[in-house]
Each structure stands twice: as C-alpha cells, then as structure tokens.
Amino acid sequence: MNIAIMVCKKLTSECSGSWCFKAFAEKDKSFAIYKSEIETNLCGFFHCNGCGSNLDKELEYKVTQLKKVGVKTVHISKCIEVECDRYNEVRNFLLRNDFNIIDGTH
Template sequence: MKIAIIVREETMQRCTCKGCLNAFFQKKDAFSRYEDDLTLVTFTHDGGDIDRKIEMMIKNGVDAVHLSSCMRGKSANYEPLAKQLSEYFDVVGYTHGPEEGKEPKTLIINKADKMF
C-alpha cells in the first residue's frame, strides 16, 4: 500500500514531524489499520500547488492520504482538503495520537463511499 502524508505548512515551520514518521514506521496509531506492507511515497505540506501535488500522487500510485494530526486540530482547510483528496484517494484524518479529536471532524473517507 502506497501512503502519502500531508502536514500543516505552518506547523512544519517548527515541527520535526517525528510523531507522524514514528507512527508510520512503527505501524501504530492511524497506520495500525494496514495489514499490507506500507511504502511512504509522499511527505509534504498543504501549501503551494495542491492540484500539482495530487497529480504527482496519482502518477506515483498513492492509495491513501493521511492528513496529519496537526491538520485535523488546527487547519481551517482540513475538511475541504479531505473532500478534494477523497476524489482520488482514501483519506485518513490523522497520523498519530488518539483517533478521536477535540472537534468532531470527519476522520476517514473511503473514496468509494464518501462521508460528505
């Protein structure tokens, strides 16, 4: 399974992304749901040309996109971005920490059966 992780651009200015990467490589938290081998294809932030990033993720065969836990908690663009990504990929709305967030936001969107 090919995975992309998108983090919040503002957070990336001060974060080492250890939580996201640790969860991915140890297959814990949001990544414990996968039984297959995982390949991290993309690790990027939500700024810049998101359409170009989506195009490259499609080209590289990404199956699922994880929006980082900081995106869910702090990004006003979280749900619109999740909806946009769900046109092409399964979307999981966190990477590490508890599955439940402080705010009731859509957590998992399978591109086949969207929850919006």
C-alpha cells in the same frame, strides 16, 4: 500499498515530522491498519501551500505526483485537523481526487 501524509504548512516550521514517521515505522496509531499488509510504502510527505491558497490550483501538481507513484491513501495529520480552518475543504479536495482518506497519523 503506497500512502502519503499531508501536514499543516503553518506547523512545518516547528514540526520535524518525527512522530508521524515513528508511528508509520512501528505501524502504530492510525498506521496500525497496515499491520497485516506485507508492504506499505510511504511515498509522500507534503503540505498545502498555506491558508490563503487556492487548493485546486496549488495542490494540482502534488496530487499528480502522488498519483504517478501510485498513492491511493492520504493520512491527514492531526495538526491539520487542529490548526486548519479549511479542514473539510482539504479533506473534500482529496476525496474529489480519488484518494482514500485516513484522519490522523500519531
């Protein structure tokens, strides 16, 4: 199974992603759902292009690339839920683009 993590652009200047990667590597927190999977590949770690961006336009290329590598599931990091006023818009955009959504990472 190929998955990706979406994080908040506002926090990328502060966050190293370490806790997301640690939880993924240990199949802990929201990644515990993959414990029975033989192979789970983290194929993308990306963010939107900012609070004022046009999601459809700005994420189109990223979505295309995720699909090309077979990503079916996107984990929306907790930082987006906490920091993003457009959380539901982001979530709905990903759903419209045929991704399974998991809320949270660590």
